[in-house]
Amino acid sequence: MVRRPVAWIVALVLFAEALGVLAVNWFLGVVVDRQDMSLAGLDPDMMSVSSKAGGVVFGLYFAACGLVALLVALRDRAPAGLGKVLLISAAVVHALLGAFAWGLIGWTAFLFMVVVLALIVLLLMTYDGRPEKPGEAGEPGESDGPVDAGTPPFSPPAAPSAP
Secondary structure, X not given: OXXXXXXXXXXXXXXXXXXXXXXXXXXXXXXXXXXXXXXXXXXXXXXXXXXXXXXXXXXXXXXXXHHHHHHHHHHOOOOOOHHHHHHHHHXXXXXXXXXXXXXXXXXXXXXXXXXXXXXXXHHHHXXXXXXXXXXXXXXXXXXXXXXXXXXXXXXXXXXXXXX
16 A cells, blocks of 8 residues: 555655755854854854754754654554654644745745655554454454344333333
8 A cells, every 4th residue: 555655755755854954954063163153242163063963963853753754664553652753743843844944945945845744644644543454453343352143232222011
């Protein structure tokens, strides 16, 4: 079906995005350091280090989200717990980055963010907990134990007998 390929694509995109965010922030830190620029009297060394640290933190965050998507692709199971929280937060981050990108960078960056957002949401929505093959756990009658075929699921109460 479409679940595994979407999970693979999301994993690849998030790993590439992690490297891209890390590289851009590291480059900006080097530029600030070499130009000895200051913004409103801030220490240039502090700005350089904080840019590099921010790149590392967000790069690791997107790499962790990519790892969750990779595990979903390998196991063909829905993300659970912290993995689901990471993917939902990545979707929210991409929605916010898309909104900022429209105004600051342009429609191409907005389009990229919306595509990544759509892929993450598609990954989360395709693994909705329903089994794909008949006979898997979760289907009625298969894992619920034996069912008494002679008793209907609901029977109206019996009429009171006359005295």
